[in-house]
């Protein structure tokens with residue numbers, strides 16, 4: 001058995017009952033031992049809960065606050081303005097607005113009680129990425145759908161806030177890969193050539209507060225699911241009793257708001273790539289009762305043309321490769337096409 005598989009097995013003996021908080025202060029220390037100490041904590045989190053919080057990250061609080069402010073303005077707009085950027089206008093590239101119940105993360109439910117606006121890497125952030133935009137059947141780089149000033153006075157501020165947030169969190173995501181590499185007993189540079197033009201999707205989400213309305217169990221905030229990309233960098237607001245994570249015993253563990261932190265969770269792409277050494281854990285958002293909730297998940301996949309071949313540290317004779325090799329872009333496209341079929345039906 002590999003070292004990593006053995007460690008995973010021993011960690012699994014005591015199932016997780018909380019989500020660890022990891023301080024990133026030393027993540028880029030000039031001293032290797034300090035970087036490695038952070039990576040060791042990340043390894044334990046990725047092999048067990050699949051979830052961790054980070055504090056002392058690089059993303060300015062002002063950038064986050066401004067995106068939440070703009071998100072509130074956007075979702076307040078009349079439906080006809082939001083429909084000008086409806087996802088059905090994005091040519092199958094998963095960008096734009098999705099109304100209540102158009103997405104359904106758990107097939108046994110009716111739909112998810114949130115609205116969303118999706119965006120990907122914008123040409124203005126990294127023009128060179130668009131030289132190799134990706135193939136049909138892969139998640140592709142392409143134009144975002146932005147509201148226009150003629151429809152909404154605040155359109156430009158909205159775009160600017162989101163792009164600033166996207167750039168800052170893209171940087172945070174890229175800076176985590178050397179730590180993930182160390183966590184997998186690989187050289188720190190292992191992922192460098194695989195995350196040059198990531199087709200990351202950022203979403204702003206709005207969960208309307210239900211107040212006195214009766215809760216329908218079949219329309220949760222977001223149904224139980226795993227994420228698709230390598231990992232998700234999630235910013236929550238302070239609405240209580242929302243995000244929960246399921247441990248192996250099937251218990252739902254709260255992932256409460258912690259000021260100025262991000263929740264990072266491993267997604268299916270990383271689980272597949274690491275031959276299930278990293279675990280992708282189910283989570284859900286309960287219906288929000290007291291008041292409206294806003295959150296910002298950022299789904300960080302690697303470059304679309306990278307084949308998901310497990311590194312040698314994740315394979316042993318008694319744990320051979322479990323999955324067929326697919327490119328990262330084809331894998332995410334396949335998963336997104338499934339989940340967004342509700343939105344397509346709503347055309």
Ligand SMILES: O=C(O)CCC(=O)C(=O)O
Pocket residue numbers: 205222227234236242243283284285295296297
């Ligand atoms: O809104 C949240 O807290 C979680 C969102 C989520 O799990 C997702 O968008 O995949």
Ligand SMILES: [Fe+2]
Pocket residue numbers: 225226227232283
């Ligand atoms: Fe999720």
